[in-house]
Amino acid sequence: RKEVEQDPGPFNVPEGATVAFNCTYSNSASQSFFWYRQDCRKEPKLLMSVYSSGNEDGRFTAQLNRASQYISLLIRDSKLSDSATYLCVVTSGGSYIPTFGRGTSLIVHP
Amino acid sequence: DGGITQSPKYLFRKEGQNVTLSCEQNLNHDAMYWYRQDPGQGLRLIYYSQIVNDFQKGDIAEGYSVSREKKESFPLTVTSAQKNPTAFYLCASSITQASGGTDTQYFGPGTRLTVL
Numbered sequence: 001r002k003e004v005e006q007d008p009g010p011f012n013v014p015e016g017a018t019v020a021f022n023c024t025y026s027n028s029a030s031q032s033f034f035w036y037r038q039d040c041r042k043e044p045k046l047l048m049s050v051y052s053s054g055n056e057d058g059r060f061t062a063q064l065n066r067a068s069q070y071i072s073l074l075i076r077d078s079k080l081s082d083s084a085t086y087l088c089v090v091t092s093g094g095s096y097i098p099t100f101g102r103g104t105s106l107i108v109h110p
Numbered sequence: 111d112g113g114i115t116q117s118p119k120y121l122f123r124k125e126g127q128n129v130t131l132s133c134e135q136n137l138n139h140d141a142m143y144w145y146r147q148d149p150g151q152g153l154r155l156i157y158y159s160q161i162v163n164d165f166q167k168g169d170i171a172e173g174y175s176v177s178r179e180k181k182e183s184f185p186l187t188v189t190s191a192q193k194n195p196t197a198f199y200l201c202a203s204s205i206t207q208a209s210g211g212t213d214t215q216y217f218g219p220g221t222r223l224t225v226l
Contacts, residue, residue, distance in 0.1 A: 032213070041198075041222075042220070043200055043217035043218060043220050045217070046214055049214065087152070087153075089215075098215060100152050102151065103152060
């Protein structure tokens with residue numbers, strides 16, 4: 001079983017739609033969780049950290065479900081500029097090595 | 111400006127040649143990492159370093175070498191022993207948490223290596 005799994009997509013949605021991605025992780029000792037965004041042929045950039053209580057940043061909401069070992073990312077009112085690959089990243093306590101998922105591709109069309 | 115720089119952006123190499131990719135950061139981060147990304151694939155860890163003069167192999171270290179003589183610099187050498195070196199190479203750095211573990215990673219713009 002892969003340590004961090006994501007549905008590769010692509011998720012193809014119209015502008016204004018709400019879309020959600022999930023990411024499952026296998027290590028129950030995982031402590032830090034992040035969502036990164038990667039545009040085509042560019043480096044990943046931090047979108048948001050994921051806290052136990054959940055967190056929101058504008059149109060983006062991230063949640064953590066420790067019992068079921070997954071994190072989620074919700075994007076409301078999708079924009080064309082949201083088209084990208086979204087990477088889930090998990091780090092276990094005491095580890096210096098973040099584990100990356102393969103990413104979920106989002107395409108927002110007019 | 112603070113950040114991570116990688117050079118060159120594009121690099122072409124003939125088969126059988128070694129090549130060194132540069133990675134410099136002025137964020138005062140302790141930990142630095144090298145990843146490889148192939149088309150449509152996730153990031154795979156090549157090497158990482160938690161402190162100066164120390165580094166560890168990642169999942170795909172064969173055919174690569176690194177050094178960490180300065181906190182700011184973590185160059186990666188792709189040797190001729192690497193059988194399929196054409197890829198997008200990403201360098202990252204992060205703060206090391208006092209309690210152990212790593213905080214957010216920040217990435218350089220990457221180097222796209224093509225072997226001719």
